[in-house]
Amino acid sequence: MAAALEGKWRRVSSTHALSDLLQPPAPAPGPSLALLALGALLATLSASALAATTAVFARAWLLAAATPALYYAQLLPALLPVSVAYVVCNWFGMKLFKHNH
Secondary structure (H helix, E strand, O other), X not given: OHHHHHOOHHHHOOOOOHHHHOOOOOOOOOOOHHHHHHHHHHHHHHHHHHHHHHHHHXXXXXXXXXXXXXXXXXXXXXXXXXXXXXXXXXXXXXXXHHHHO
């Protein structure tokens, strides 16, 4: 009986009776179709953004012209992911600050 309870030590922290601990846990539900569709959408959007940014940089490298219009054409695709990362880091820092004070 002790061996059966060793694998269920996490459930002991709650208020279960001993007979409840000896029962097998309920199986976890699988991922929903909506969650899988959202993951596929995010993967598709990420791949599209990567392809578009790579195409802009490849075009600029092939043309090898340093015109201001080309500079801004390269700046905008590079600026978007950096801006998103900055906003996420700022939000996370504010969460840490708010919850630790």
